[in-house]
Amino acid sequence: MAGRRFSQLGHARIPASPLSPGVGGLPRLAIAGAAIALVATATVAYLHSRGAADLALLESGVPAVPLSTTVKSQPAPTLLEAALSSVQAAARTGLSAPATGLRPHPLNEDGAAAIAPFQGEAEARLISVYRLISQGRQREALDQVERLVRDHPNFHLAQLVYGDLLSVQVRPVRQLGDVPDTTAQSAAQQLSILREESRRRLLALTERPPEGAIPSQFLSLSPLSRHAIAVDASRSRLYLFENQSTSEHLSTEGPKLKLLGDFYISVGLSGIEKSSEGDKRTPLGVYYITSTLNPNSLPDLYGAGALPINYPNPLDLQRGKTGSGIWLHGTPREQFVRAPQASDGCVVLSNPDLERLLKTVEIRTTPVVIAPELQWVPPADLISERKSFASSLDAWKRAKEEGKLEAIKAFYSTQDGTNRDTDQLLARVETEWKNSRAVRSIKLKDVSVLRWKDNNDTMVVTFGELPDGQSRGTMRRQYWSKERDQWKIFFEGTP
Numbered sequence: 001m002a003g004r005r006f007s008q009l010g011h012a013r014i015p016a017s018p019l020s021p022g023v024g025g026l027p028r029l030a031i032a033g034a035a036i037a038l039v040a041t042a043t044v045a046y047l048h049s050r051g052a053a054d055l056a057l058l059e060s061g062v063p064a065v066p067l068s069t070t071v072k073s074q075p076a077p078t079l080l081e082a083a084l085s086s087v088q089a090a091a092r093t094g095l096s097a098p099a100t101g102l103r104p105h106p107l108n109e110d111g112a113a114a115i116a117p118f119q120g121e122a123e124a125r126l127i128s129v130y131r132l133i134s135q136g137r138q139r140e141a142l143d144q145v146e147r148l149v150r151d152h153p154n155f156h157l158a159q160l161v162y163g164d165l166l167s168v169q170v171r172p173v174r175q176l177g178d179v180p181d182t183t184a185q186s187a188a189q190q191l192s193i194l195r196e197e198s199r200r201r202l203l204a205l206t207e208r209p210p211e212g213a214i215p216s217q218f219l220s221l222s223p224l225s226r227h228a229i230a231v232d233a234s235r236s237r238l239y240l241f242e243n244q245s246t247s248e249h250l251s252t253e254g255p256k257l258k259l260l261g262d263f264y265i266s267v268g269l270s271g272i273e274k275s276s277e278g279d280k281r282t283p284l285g286v287y288y289i290t291s292t293l294n295p296n297s298l299p300d301l302y303g304a305g306a307l308p309i310n311y312p313n314p315l316d317l318q319r320g321k322t323g324s325g326i327w328l329h330g331t332p333r334e335q336f337v338r339a340p341q342a343s344d345g346c347v348v349l350s351n352p353d354l355e356r357l358l359k360t361v362e363i364r365t366t367p368v369v370i371a372p373e374l375q376w377v378p379p380a381d382l383i384s385e386r387k388s389f390a391s392s393l394d395a396w397k398r399a400k401e402e403g404k405l406e407a408i409k410a411f412y413s414t415q416d417g418t419n420r421d422t423d424q425l426l427a428r429v430e431t432e433w434k435n436s437r438a439v440r441s442i443k444l445k446d447v448s449v450l451r452w453k454d455n456n457d458t459m460v461v462t463f464g465e466l467p468d469g470q471s472r473g474t475m476r477r478q479y480w481s482k483e484r485d486q487w488k489i490f491f492e493g494t495p
Contacts, residue, residue: 101376102207155336213376221255222446254379263353266338303330304351314491330354413488441468
């Protein structure tokens, strides 16, 4: 079965990369030359705004590189100085969008130490190098990044930083003319990709969710869902949570999610909002992990293994979306991570980060939210939404207990939709009603409610339905949508 799925469009692809050995790659010795090209390109913009950026760095507790009084001894600004200056300046001047609920976070020594437990080991070491460079401690930075690339020789961004630091040891780079045109042109595309990877890593680490805040999609999580995952495509970031909720019912307090880690990820080559087979886009929505795939049964392309999700889900099918084979998976041996947009639709992590997920999450009960941009809120902010939907779910439960077929059917959608047969849904409801007319009291337990809002409003509801006096019942998953301000069920099945 796994063999048949390897050809499904949605899995990662490996484009020819000038920094990928074995895939049309550039020899490692050329990295320093490529770094010089990148440094020179960044220099003009960096020098233009250096004063404001340096002031922001000083205010944030991360000292800027000291300026020399003579041109001769002035070191060239590096990619990392420019990138870190820009991101820190944005954080200090409040440029982060308040709608996301994120807060500025400094990358000084204390700030870096605070987020290190959530990062992968290699990224934490890279951020330490960034910080040393911003402090003008280039020799220490060079020592650290040399060890980093020795441990992870396929980490291309770290190799670029290494080349950047080596180039500064050789000579200052003051203008684009210092680099041969052929070198700059051949490396331009890959360097642009690495710049974007660096920018997104820094953005995710300098704009952080406040303690206790959760993505707005998680209205309620049952204790059966021990973990949860949320992906922010705009920041190329995956967040892993531990669910500390204890209530089996639709709690008024909301879920208690503890952030365990957040990791850099790649999405589809063409971006997000998957709609059709082969469009090279990553789907958006609420999904669940359906299985785990052992790396021994997979090609090297998928790295440390894979966690398939249930795309297309019932909402996707209702909207006529096609395609399959969307996984969370690792990277091949010659690559540590992928470019921010590089797969055929899958979410791709580094192998160490994917291995952590494989050891942590559970199949069938772990939700995966993939959003263009996550909105972080205190759980208390979701109380009104939770109460509003809880009243609809409770009304459906009462209708079943009263045993009136027409009252039950009133909760189900009669609107026609692509890939949805309303008559079959209502026929199943009627059949179940006939088979359970003797049941007059039911209990809903282990309730999870996840909300997805785009052009429409959808609730993905999972719960156990337990007849009164019995110890075993039925697990259900329902999809509810807003129709004329009323919640209606358009899909009902089992998880």
